[in-house]
Amino acid sequence: MDSARRGGNRVATAGRAGKVVPALRVDAERNRERILQAAEEVFAERGIDVGLEEIARRAGVGIATLYRRFPTRADLLEASFEGKIREYLVAVGRALESPSAWAGFRQLVEYLCGAQASNAGLRDLITLRFPSSSVVEELKAQAHAGLEELIARAQREGSLRPDFVAADIGILLLANAGLVxxxxxxxxxxxxxxxxxxxxxxxxxxxxxxxxxPVAPTPDQIERSVQSMATTVRRG
Amino acid sequence: MDSARRGGNRVATAGRAGKVVPALRVDAERNRERILQAAEEVFAERGIDVGLEEIARRAGVGIATLYRRFPTRADLLEASFEGKIREYLVAVGRALESPSAWAGFRQLVEYLCGAQASNAGLRDLITLRFPSSSVVEELKAQAHAGLEELIARAQREGSLRPDFVAADIGILLLANAGLVxxxxxxxxxxxxxxxxxxxxxxxxxxxxxxxxxPVAPTPDQIERSVQSMATTVRRG
DNA sequence: TTATATACGGAGGTATCTCTCCACTTAACC
DNA sequence: GGTTAAGTGGAGAGATACCTCCGTATATAA
Structure with a gap:
């Protein structure tokens, strides 16, 4: 074969995942963006277990188109959440700029928990995990380095307890995900x-x-979270 | 109809749920116990979303027998977990007997979190909730009263912060369930x-x-909890 | 021993979600 | 404008879980 693909001489953009991927036809690219946008919305509202047909419907494409572009759910998840991970990285940077290490630490913790509170997909992601691309891994590694730095500073400052470790943030987030x-x-x-x-x-x-x-939930609110019947267990 | 049922003159035991229920035939009663036992095991191991066929299989009965005895999943759940709720009530009693209110409080919190750690069904239950019978409701109410008492004592003692409220236990358990x-x-x-x-x-x-x-999880352990790929997201 | 209400198990209908195949359409290049 | 690789959508196969129907078996009481 002379040229790998017909479009081989066109600009082959480095895809979000870092792999060189042949440029898509314009209609395909448009649909890809629509799918991504729909996926972000739906994942944020309803978590990462939603039916993929719903995402395809909201994007206005057929289910086959979605599968063609994102062969696995993990592919779609990763593309959808890369932006959120970048935001996290930015938040770490902001926290590091704070003159008080404790204030920065506190700010970051609240950012993370708040992000989980406002995005069901983010809650699920930390729990359900999936194999990430090298791009996403790289972003995570950077954020983690920043976090370690922040922890070290706060401990040097004397505001963060000395036995705190980075893994405690993981514990916090896993627990918060369940709570939210x-x-x-x-x-x-x-x-x-x-x-x-x-x-x-x-x-x-x-x-x-x-x-x-902050103010405690009323007993009634907890009641409804803990004890009410939702639609979870259905009755004949 | 002359007599409500043929077995109406036999001992009509007050079922666990408090409703008067006609006595079962001995084979039926035996199967009921088997189902309950299997359900307790399976729910504890795998959570409350397991397929009911698996419980029937482990109990050595047909699926229809399970449905006949427990028409809804909620019925089965409730019967399976009543024992655990009674144990909780006992734990509250023990905590109240502690000479130090703080020690009792601490003991109870650890008991609850430990119970969640060792029983997947218990974790799911607090999150997924289901309509309970009056018996179970009564047990819960008793336990809750004991908990309130314990909190009040610990606050009077000066060991528990004054802005702590009973709903915070709910928060703790919801979060711990997610973590575990x-x-x-x-x-x-x-x-x-x-x-x-x-x-x-x-x-x-x-x-x-x-x-x-207590000692922190290693970064590797958290890594595996937070970031590994489990079998959750399947790849083609 | 016999009659019968009660109980049994599994086959199969319904529903839901995942993922693929394939006949048709369209953008891109000449 | 014509050719063709690339793209499209929907039907449907496959998997899984839920729940019911119904022909068969058995405990119980007469």
Whole structure:
């Protein structure tokens, strides 16, 4: 074969995933963007387990088109969430610029938990995980390095307890994901109180608790999160 | 109809649910117990979303027999978990007997989180909820009253922060459920560290942190909880 | 021992989601 | 404008879980 593909001489953009991918025909590219946009919306609203037909419908394309462009759910997820991961990286940068390491740390924790609160897909992602491309891995690695730096600074400053480790952020996020998933309808601010509690726990011993813990959900709100019947268990 | 049912003159046991239910034939009763036992095991191992066929298989009965005895999943869940709820009530009683209100409180929190860690069904239950019978509701109400008492005592004692409320236990459990679900394979003790952090947060300001926070999961463990690919997202 | 209400199991209808095949359409290059 | 590789959408196969129907089996009481 003379040229790899007919479009081989056209600009072969380096795709989001970093792999060199032959340029798409304009209609295909347009549909790809539509799918991505629809996927971002649907994943954010309903989590990453939604039927792919729904995304295709919202994008106004056939289901086959979606599968052609994103052969697996993981491919679609990754493309959809790359933007969010970049935002996270930016947030880490902002936190590092804060003159007070504790303020930066606190700000970052609240950013992360808030992001989970506002995006069901983000909640699911940390739990359900999927194999990432090298681009996404690279972004994560950068963010992680920033986080380590932030932790070290706050510990040097004496505001963050010395036995805190980066993995604790993972614990926090896994726990917060569970909390928000359960409460986002009935007690959408419960995560703020939760986060505040944990920040209190993370402070170095002896430092004063400066900020009050946000208001607690009412018993009724927790009732509805914990005990109400939702539509989860159906009755004949 | 002369007599409600043929077995109407036999001992009509008050079923677990409190409703008067005609006595079952001995084979039926035996199968019912088998189903219940299998359900407890399977729910504990795999959560409450398991296929009912699997429970029937493990019980050695047909699927129809399971449905005949427990027409809805909720019926089966409730019967399976009533024992666990009674155990919880006992744990509350034990906590109330502790001479130190804080020790009792701590003990109870650890009991609850530990129960979630060792039983996937319990984790799901708090999140997924289902309509309960009056028996189960009554048990829950009793436990809740005991919990309120324990909180009040610990606050009077000056060990529990004054802005703590019972709903915070709900928050804790919802969060812990998410954490354990994600970590029980790769970092099965992460919940201990999490719980210890929160207990630190719950202490009244100014009281010293007495117990060290349990060892953190290794970065690798969190990696595997947070980032590994499990079998969740399948690849063609 | 016999009659019968009760119980049993599995086959199969319904529903949902995933993913593929294929006949038709269209953008891109000459 | 014509050729053709690339793209499109929908039907449908396959998998899984839920739940019911119904012919067969059995515990119970007379």
């Amino acid at each position: 998933t359960a409460t986002h309808d009935a007690a959408p601010d419960a995560w703020r109180r939760f986060t505040a509690y944990l920040l209190d726990a993370f402070r170095a011993e002896g430092t004063a608790r400066t900020d009050p813990v | 679900t994600a970590t029980h394979d790769a970092a099965p003790d992460a919940w201990r560290r999490f719980t210890a952090y929160l207990l630190d947060a719950f202490r009244a300001e100014g009281t010293a942190r007495t117990d060290p926070v």
